[in-house]
Amino acid sequence: AQSVTQLGSHVSxxxxxxxxxxxxxxSSVPPYLFWYVQYPNQGLQLLLKYTSAATLVKGINGFExxxxxxxxxxxxxxxxxxxxxxxxYFCAVSDLNSGGGADGLTFGKxxxxxxxx
Amino acid sequence: NAGVTQTPKFQVLKTGQxxxxxxxxxxxxxxxxxxxxxxxxxxxxxxxSASEGTTDKGEVPxxxxxxxxxxxxxxxxxxxxxxxxxxxxxxxxxxALPSELFFGEGSRLTVL
Numbered sequence: 001a002q003s004v005t006q007l008g009s010h011v012s013x014x015x016x017x018x019x020x021x022x023x024x025x026x027s028s029v030p031p032y033l034f035w036y037v038q039y040p041n042q043g044l045q046l047l048l049k050y051t052s053a054a055t056l057v058k059g060i061n062g063f064e065x066x067x068x069x070x071x072x073x074x075x076x077x078x079x080x081x082x083x084x085x086x087x088x089y090f091c092a093v094s095d096l097n098s099g100g101g102a103d104g105l106t107f108g109k110x111x112x113x114x115x116x117x
Numbered sequence: 118n119a120g121v122t123q124t125p126k127f128q129v130l131k132t133g134q135x136x137x138x139x140x141x142x143x144x145x146x147x148x149x150x151x152x153x154x155x156x157x158x159x160x161x162x163x164x165x166s167a168s169e170g171t172t173d174k175g176e177v178p179x180x181x182x183x184x185x186x187x188x189x190x191x192x193x194x195x196x197x198x199x200x201x202x203x204x205x206x207x208x209x210x211x212x213a214l215p216s217e218l219f220f221g222e223g224s225r226l227t228v229l
Contacts, residue, residue, distance in 0.1 A: 009157065041222075041223075042222060042223075043121075043207060043220035043221050043222045043223055044160075044207070044209075044218075044220045045220070046217040046218075049217060090159060090160065104148075104150045104152075104162045104165050104175065104209075104218070105218060106162075107152075107159040107160040107161075108159055109157060109158060109159040110159050
């Protein structure tokens with residue numbers, strides 16, 4: 001069974017600084033990986049996804065993530081943080097060996113991103 | 118652009134009461150899901166339906182039942198609510214993975 005570990009339940013950065021949110025996964029086969037963002041009192045929306053094409057994936061709002069098989073990682077980055085980036089971020093994995101992927105995504109516990117002015 | 122619609126958005130129950138959370142999607146997706154979100158726990162899968170007419174247990178199914186009424190609708194029922202079921206519940210839908218999941222705005226349930 002797959003699992004996802006997000007290092008750091010809270011990450012604080014200054015406005016304009018680099019954002020780095022860490023995600024490590026465990027899966028028996030190369031997985032499909034996702035980053036979602038959740039703004040207060042809202043549902044989750046997709047930032048980006050990795051589906052075995054390019055290892056560097058670009059998403060919305062200037063975010064990108066790099067799939068590193070050797071490190072089993074899929075860290076999320078943004079060069080310059082904006083106040084509007086303050087939100088909860090979730091890394092998720094899908095293992096197609098598990099019901100063809102139809103049994104949903106396995107989510108990490110989330111990282112709360114705080115932007116300091 | 119309705120997407121995934123959940124009702125109700127807020128509900129307060131007493132221990133032992135029952136209720137049903139409704140979910141409908143207008144994207145013609147085959148798969149639908151119910152997750153619960155608790156502080157520090159992320160999202161955990163309760164039940165899912167890979168296609169109309171099928172349902173399967175997820176990670177935390179105890180105390181819940183589901184019905185896939187048709188391709189659009191997937192309801193979650195609490196037969197006898199317990200305080201441990203206080204949570205935010207999210208419905209989601211997708212085409213066959215690795216397509217993204219589309220989420221509703223959530224239903225905040227408090228059980229006293």
